[in-house]
Amino acid sequence: MEVYLPIAEMPIGVLMGLAMGGCVGLISGLFGVGGGFLLTPLLIFSGIPPSVAVASVTPQIVASSTSGALAYFRRGQVDLKLAGILILSGSFGAIAGAELFALLGSLGQLTLVIAISYTVFLATIGGLTLFESVRAMMRTRAAERRGETALPARNGGTHGWIHRLPLKVRFRRSRLFISILPVIGLGFTISFLGTLLGIGGGFILVPALIYLLKVPTSVVVGTSLLQIVGVMAVATVMHSVASQSVDAVLAFILMLGGVFGAQVGASIGRSLRGEQLRALLGLLVLAVGARFALNLVLPPASLFAVTVVGP
Amino acid sequence: MVRPRLLLGLIGLACLLASVLLARPGAAEELVVDLSTDTIPIASDFSGTSIALFGVVERDAQTVARGGGYEIAVIVRGPPNDVLVQRKTRRFGIWVNAEGERFRRVPSFSGLFTTPDPGPQLESLMIEADAPLGLAAKRLEGERALLFQAYASKLAEDDLYVRDIGGVEMLTDRFFRTLIPLPDLAPDGRYVVDVLLFVGGVLLDRHEMSFNVDKFGFEQKVYAASHEQPLLYGFLVVTLALVTGYVGGVVFRRN
Incomplete structure (x- = not known):
């Protein structure tokens, strides 16, 4: 069965759309990540125009993060003040991202920028994840050989300069008294990148909150999820206004698949070990990055690019 | 799908005959043309269709007898778009889009249908069919011509660029017909149809009309x-x- 996508202006197999949403949902449930960074490339590789892919994954991320954010909120594991500031500064990032997105589209350079950004981004994240998890596995094995229990990895450096910045604000829930500047910077940057690339950014935000701002792990996931819901909602509206490339039909198909897949993934994920999971995720991310890199380097099928810039 | 189209065609034909019978006398040679429909609805299961054009070359008693037959050309242009066409080039090892050329108000569907032997005016017809809507037709040169060619082949991939020499069929020496195929990706909007009548390379009459493709x-x-x-x-x-x-x-x- 096929359904016509009104904004992408092409038909798509409903089952294929559900399967893609489902697979990515499964992966996101399995690894505890949003999955936008996999879903957007998947759509691009299956022939959806990159602009529509990015803009339509944005509301899908809202849907897939909502139930999680609510669950953490009910358990009181959300720092509302921190999330509020992140969302507020993130809204500006989303506006800037959507404007740049529309501008690049009218210059005919959007596809290239998305491809390069994804290559760099996925290679970095994938490489780091793989490296970190392999090191953790080796450490565990070495510790076992010595007959000790493995010590958890130490946090990164103390980043004292971040805590010396002015304009300090108290975050009661996180038991923090830190400058508001890095919070704003973080919110803006991640939302900007997320809006431009169609990713939630939880992948970067969670480690940044833990290592840079020292947010306790008990509230970090819930706060990050709430931030993603808020910022991606703003980004959806901004994409709708700036480039009119949000395809509601495509987004809905992806949401249905994603919501279902995430539940299955989460239940499978509980039976696997953390480091192995992360190594697997790293490999997956590297593979998608490599695919983007190949597309950049290999001669294209058509030597011309045609972009409709106006009616 | 065939039967309603046939029916529409017959209705069109009937209208046409009526208009021929009621047509005013005076002009030497005149085109009387009609389309089988003036609205094409696109629903979610739309997989392309075609629209029939019927026409008669009408002449009165004073018209001098012509040695050669009539040459008919039909130009169909879809709703205009502004497009940017870029050549992909390799820079620093990766493929990037060069600056490219912009084309204003170019047709999103371009069709040219003629009688089997269109004569010396064929080339100017080709240029006219490519011309931006509402702007004068002119020959493109150099890189711009090449990039427009790339745009045309992009359209042709989706059957949105049709050049059908012989696509206009003379049913009698005055009565003609052509089928305009519209693929599944036909953009919605107003399509302008221009019918031109030549004898020996001389333009005798032209008639413009339109139909709409509407998503619903x-x-x-x-x-x-x-x-x-x-x-x-x-x-x-x-x-x-x-x-x-x-x-x-x-x-x-x-x-």
Whole structure:
């Protein structure tokens, strides 16, 4: 069965759309990540125009993060003040991202920028994840050989300069008294990148909150999820206004698949070990990055690019 | 699909004959043309169709007898777009889009149909069929011509660029017919149809008309909303996402 996508202006197999949403949902449930960074490339590789892919994954991320954010909120594991500031500064990032997105589209350079950004981004994240998890596995094995229990990895450096910045604000829930500047910077940057690339950014935000701002792990996931819901909602509206490339039909198909897949993934994920999971995720991310890199380097099928810039 | 089209064709033919009978006398040679339909609806299962054009070269008693036959050309141009065409080049080892050329108001569907032997005016017809809507036709040169060619082949890939020499069929020496094929990707909007009558390379008459391709149903509503009320559309999509996410969470927690 096929359904016509009104904004992408092409038909798509409903089952294929559900399967893609489902697979990515499964992966996101399995690894505890949003999955936008996999879903957007998947759509691009299956022939959806990159602009529509990015803009339509944005509301899908809202849907897939909502139930999680609510669950953490009910358990009181959300720092509302921190999330509020992140969302507020993130809204500006989303506006800037959507404007740049529309501008690049009218210059005919959007596809290239998305491809390069994804290559760099996925290679970095994938490489780091793989490296970190392999090191953790080796450490565990070495510790076992010595007959000790493995010590958890130490946090990164103390980043004292971040805590010396002015304009300090108290975050009661996180038991923090830190400058508001890095919070704003973080919110803006991640939302900007997320809006431009169609990713939630939880992948970067969670480690940044833990290592840079020292947010306790008990509230970090819930706060990050709430931030993603808020910022991606703003980004959806901004994409709708700036480039009119949000395809509601495509987004809905992806949401249905994603919501279902995430539940299955989460239940499978509980039976696997953390480091192995992360190594697997790293490999997956590297593979998608490599695919983007190949597309950049290999001669294209058509030597011309045609972009409709106006009616 | 064939039967309604045939029916429409017959209706068109009937209208045409009526108009021939009622036509005013005076001009030497005149085109009387009609289309089988003036609206093509696109629903979600649209897989392409074609539209029939019927015409008669009408002449009165004083018209001098012509040695050669008539040459008919039909130019069809879809709703205009501004497009940017870029050549991909290799820089620093990766493929990037060069600066490129912009074309204003070029047809999103371009069709040229002629009688089997269109004569010396064929080339100017080709240029006219490519011409931006509402702007004068001119020959393109150099890189610009090449990039326009790339745009045309992009259209041709989706059957949106049709050059059919012999596509206009003379049923008698005055009565002609042509089928305009519209593929599944035909953009919606107003299509302008220009019919030209030549004898021995001399333009005797031309007749312009149009038909519409309209999306309708759910797809049309979504598309129209996204372009006419983008802010509201954005809020609706967000609401849809929040509700789907919430309901999904509730459903699966119970299980």
